[in-house]
Amino acid sequence: QVQLVESGGTLVKPGGSLRLSCAASGFTFSDYYMSWIRQSPGKGLEWLAYIGRSDSAVLYADSLKGRFTISRDNSKNTLFLQMNSLRVEDTATYYCARDKYQGVIAFGGVHSHWGQGTLVTVSS
């Protein structure tokens, strides 16, 4: 079955950097668009970025202002999120999610499978 397992979340100081990983299994990873979505404590869902089947297609939420970078390693079935210049307001649970549609050229926008999330806490 489809499994997505995030890791890398931890306590980091403001201004610091962190790299999150999402290990995928149970499906052909390279066939799917992938996204990162976060949820601040007690708040709603916020989509951050998606990446196409290769690194060629990426899109970010305007709010990130270039601080985050999404990437993937299809040989290792792993999705990444590099987060720089972290702020207190970046404190959240970070989820990776798989798009529903296999082998498509364009992002489908349907997040059919989610990982369990990894908690990032930004605090001094």
Place this chain on the structure above:
Amino acid sequence: SYVLTQPPSVSVAPGQTARITCGGNNIGSESVHWYQQRPGQAPVLVIYEDIDRPSGIPERFSGSHSGNTATLTISRVESGDEADYYCQVWGGGHVVFGGGTKLIVL
């Protein structure tokens, strides 16, 4: 980009029907997707492309979309349906989630 508006909460007695709305300017041309998030868990897709139900989701869950309002309907509500529900669209170069609705089963 779109702004999706959901009621903060909806209350319903067990066995009754719950309706959760999602409104937004100009979403009439976009597909709306719905996610259920139980406390302490990751979101789960319950309706996609306005009306389609993923495998494993009970038939009690249904979706509709008319004009600028989409609706998630849960029939014969059970205590296990108590959760936060989020609508979402992908359009205009943005993925947007609604603010979420807490379904309270009385």
